Amino acid sequence: MLSLVPMSFAMTTQNLFDKPDMFTQIIMIPVVVTLLLAVCLFQFKKLSSRSGNNAKQLPGPSGLPLVGYLPFLGRNLHETLMELAKKYGPIYKLSLGQRQCVIISSPHLVKEVVRDQDVTFANRNPNIAALAFSFGGKDIAFSPYGPEWRMLRRIFVQEMQSKANLDAFYGLRKNEVKKSVRDVYAKKGNPIDVGEMAFSTVINMITSMFWGGTILGDRATASSRNGDFRVAVSELLAIWGRPNISDFIPCLARFDLQGVDKDMKRASKWIEVIFDSVIDQRMKEEKESCQDTKKKDSKDFLDFLLEFKDEETGISLSRAQIKAFLAVILSPFNSFFF
Incomplete structure (x- = not known):
């Protein structure tokens, strides 16, 4: 009886060593887990000390x-x-x-x-939504400090926001206000959406300064088109302010867990279509009138941007930069209406 115990133990031990794969797996599982935890702890301490x-x-x-x-x-x-x-x-x-x-x-x-x-x-760290809206950070707000940013700032300050240019657009702004007043009188006795009216007036003034006309074309369709544009911008601003875990843990950005990148691109697509149509129309007009030596009496902001794009300066504005330029200037103003 006493001799059977060590014999059983010896047989059990022998069986374990006869199956090295199973024995190795049993031993290696806690070893691998311990090593992984040690590596993660080491990396965390390294990053913490570096940031510190x-x-x-x-x-x-x-x-x-x-x-x-x-x-x-x-x-x-x-x-x-x-x-x-x-x-x-x-x-x-x-x-x-x-x-x-x-x-x-x-x-x-x-x-x-x-x-x-x-x-x-000077440099900023734009979030996922800002990068999607500004065409990869190509605008004056999120572009890194350097020659391109100084170029954008010079265009914005010296050309677009100069006192002479703003004064030259006084007539356009005044006409848009008069049109809105006439629309109010024409709707005497009917309810008026004051927010919609204010939005239409200001957006028409801004777009007149940008590209010499409204985004609406015919004022008869102003209400529906303004409504669509307002909804698009409202959604865009809501997405922009939505917390996004990928902004704080960059390794998750590729997965877009909360769909912020996808939603921002979808919301800004309608505005991008407007910008593309306006730029294409202006470039077509410029191409058709290139033989005409008569110059325009006044220039709008889009004229300045397109002229600088054609300059042989070594650094020129791309289409994406022009659209990002217009979008970032339009959006802060739109936030006051929501």
Whole structure:
């Protein structure tokens, strides 16, 4: 009886070693899991130390692995940031997912960033929605600081927003207001959508300055076309303000988990069609009248953009840049109507 126990043990041991594949799998599973956890921990510590060195070991809440301080922000972001400023001082670091942010809350530091060291902090980090709307960040708002950005700024400040050009469009703005007043009188006794009327008036003024005419063509169809445009812009702005996890964890951007990139491209497609039709029509008109030596009495913004596109400067505006230029200028104004 006593001799059977070691014999059974020896037979069991021998059977285990006769099946090395099963034995190896049993042993290797916890080993592999442990190694993976060690590698993940090492990478996390490496990234944390790197971001800490870049931020010069600023104070701030530690947050959680991978998501950082995102779960603790709450609805009132400004109140959360103010509470953290009271605790950590006027400048502190905040981990939002894989993004390392530096928060400043004193007038002196704000002046240092936006004025004294503005070139250093000129570049922005556009989110997924902004990249989709601005045709890959090709506009004046999200383009990186450099020769192209300075070119766009020069066009915007010297050509489009100069006092002489704005004064030259005074007649157009005045005529659009008069047309709206006449429309109100013509609808005497009928209900009027004031928001729709204001939107139509202002959008017609802006587009007259941009390309010398309205996006509506015939004013008889103004209501329906304005309504479509308003809905498209309203949806676009709503998507733009939607939180997107891919903005904080870039490795998830390729999957577009919340569909922000897809929705933004769909919402901006209608506006892009308008821009393309206007640009094509203007280029066709310019091509047909190239033999005519008589110049136009006045230029609109699209004329300036297309003329600069044709200049042999080595750096010219592409069609995508022109559309992004127009879209970003139009959209902030539209937000006041929603």
